[in-house]
Amino acid sequence: MxxxxxxxxxxxxxxxxxxxxxxxxxxxxxxxxxxxxxxxxxxxxxxxxxxxxxxxxxxxxxxxxxxxxxxxxxxxxxxxxxxxxxxxxxxxxxxxxxxxxxxxxxxxxxxxxxxxxxxxxxxxxxxxxxxxxxxxxxxxxxxxxxxxxxxxxxxxxxxxxxxxxxxxxxxxxxxxxxYARLMRARLDLEATVAAGGWGAAVPAGKLKPGATGPGFLALRDRLMAMGYLGRSTAASYDAEVAAAVRSFQTDHGLSPDGVAGEGTIAALNVAPEARLKSILVALERERWLSIDRGERHIWVNLADFSTRLIDNGKVTFETRSVIGKDSPDQRTPEFSDEMEYMVINPSWHVPRSITTKEYLPLLQRNPNAAGHLKLIDSRGREVSRGAVNFNAYNARNFPFSMRQPPSDGNALGLVKFMFPNQWNIYLHDTPSKSLFDREVRAFSHGCIRLGRPFDFAYALLAAQTDDPEGLFQSHLSSGRESVVRLEKPVPVHLVYFTAWAGPTGQMNYRDDIYGRDGVIFDALSEAGVVPGAVQG
Incomplete structure (x- = not known):
């Protein structure tokens, strides 16, 4: 023995x-x-x-x-x-x-x-x-x-x-x-790594339909190795290759234009070992979410800049989103809560941090700056700016708050969706529509801006009225701030997945915009997790 x-x-x-x-x-x-x-x-x-x-x-x-x-x-x-x-x-x-x-x-x-x-x-x-x-x-x-x-x-x-x-x-x-799909993807990636990866990297630059030469051949071979292109002997960038590039771009959160530009080539050249790390982090994140997510729930994937409404496992609504800037005090946090109501024609009560860090210095230089905002005292009364010596205050002792009344130009747009929480995070409309056309959409102070807020409101209200659009528009047309409660609160999950598998198992990857996945992987490694480890 x-x-x-x-x-x-x-x-x-x-x-x-x-x-x-x-x-x-x-x-x-x-x-x-x-x-x-x-x-x-x-x-x-x-x-x-x-x-x-x-x-x-x-x-x-x-x-x-x-x-x-x-x-x-x-x-x-x-x-x-x-x-x-x-x-x-x-x-x-x-x-x-x-x-x-x-x-x-x-x-x-x-x-x-x-x-x-x-x-x-x-x-x-x-x-x-x-x-x-x-x-x-x-x-x-x-x-x-x-x-x-x-x-x-x-x-x-x-x-x-x-x-x-x-x-x-x-x-x-x-x-x-x-979780099961990620497990399968991990197994496939480990096999890819063991077999030597996806082949030679694609040279930097830009490749578009009609291209030939060594750069194109590297692109073609990489797409074949990754499963986006069937067996091909194409000598030039043809329609079939362009379609494969578009599929790859869609799976990686890139504009699907079929052109292998700088961003697409950078994503193509990410090694399978790096993708494996993303999957290991995603598995850990799935374990953190071992909860009943709700038959109907809202899924905000910060890394994907998207918001989805999920009903019984199926996406019934989705929209592009803008998330918090990549700075320590403005990154959108991750947590779960319940959406309870929406505010139509909302006022924007400017957060204290924005009031003192951004607007107070402006007012000290010019008391009439940011004229779209009202100055409010501790009793909720509007105060004339002419009666205030802004230079007598600093960020600690400034005794006023600021509020923007309802309007088309309101920072919150025309509707906000509330799941009250200690971090004062919510979903809302925005007058800055052009930002939704960008691939990387991290521009807010922390809240999530929605590309299609009205349609999102209709989708939520459809669970409690036969005419969700009519109900919403009746409140909107009044011009007054009003609250519409959801008869049944909807769970909302603010998550951060840079890797996930679609219903058919096809993997999606996104950049680690906040660097959180890198920190998590380092912690997993310190705990003893080894990519591709085999039990001896």
Missing amino acids: SSPFRCKAGLGLALCLSVALGAEAFANPPAAPVELTPFSRSVAGAAGRSELIAQFYADRSYRTLWTGPEDAARREALLTAIAEAPAHGLPVQRYDASALIARFRAARTEADRGRLEVAMTQALLAWAHDLHGGALEPGKVDPGIKRAVKRLDPRSVLTAFEANPVHFLDSLAPRGPD
Whole structure:
């Protein structure tokens, strides 16, 4: 029993375990202890500072969960599951199946068995924690991620696992199709990396229909390797190649003009290893979102600059969006909430930070600047600018707020959509329509501007009236600020996915505009995640 033992994930692991963990491992297991024994003392000592684990075993009179002959099914179920850690992009060493198998084989004493008992329980708790809700704490990785992750109660984990190990372990990973598609994409990309990638990079520059030469041939071959172009011997940039370029552009958030310009070539040249990192981060983000998203919900993907209304898994409305600028105090945060109402003909109550940082310096130079904004005192009364010495104040003691009345030129446009939250983030219209024509749309102070706000309002109101457009327009035409409540609040999720798979499995990728994915991947790497890792 001293010879080394290795079990490969996915290659007859159950058979390997039956050999490694068979009856010979513990030929004469002791009866359940009724008093302190070397085993129970070892368990208590190994539990260390974990009061939960220590109490769990004390409550069951140190009856085994893993190391008795009757525990074979449980230990096999867990070891089979955690051997798949690399497939999920999780840190292998937290629950290392191979290391645990080796410890089973090496165990000789009751003290060894007690320590192994606790190690298996720790592995289960760590696995359930990480696979269900993510290996990282979002807010500790990036302060812009405000997402509250739903964590499992450890004692409930132990109870549920003991009752039905396989069912419990199968229930841990996110259940939606998005996670499964990412898992498949990860597998495909790892195979691509192992096979040498997508071939030579496309030379920098611009290629358009009619092009020939080495640059075009590199483009053609790259598109074939990536699956956008069937087997081709084309010697020039023909219609078939242009169609492949358009498909690639659509999947990468680029204007689908069929011309391989600077941005398209840069995206084509991203290595599969880099795309694999994006998928590993997306898997972690999916685990953070292990919640009921709602049969109807609003999905705002900041990295995609888009807002979608999802009904029973299908996109029923979508629009381009503008998000917060890429600066520390203006990046749009990530969180989930519920949209409760819309305000038609809204006033813009200028946030304090904008008032003091942007408008106060203007007013100090020219009291009549920003004349479209009203100056409001602490009692809500409008104040004449001529009565105020702006130079007597600074950002800390400025006693006024500012408000823009409803109008076509209002900064919020003609409607805003509210899901009250502590960060004062909401969706709204805007008079600055030209920004929606850009590929990169990060221009706001943090809120999300919508390209088609009226149509979005109609789509929301269609759930509660037969004439959503008429209802909306009746409020709009009044010119007065009014509130229309949603009879049933709609969950809204502000997310940041740079990688996701469509319904057919085709991958979509976007740039990491805020650098958040890079920070998350670094944290995953520090935790022990290795792209393409194989369980030894």
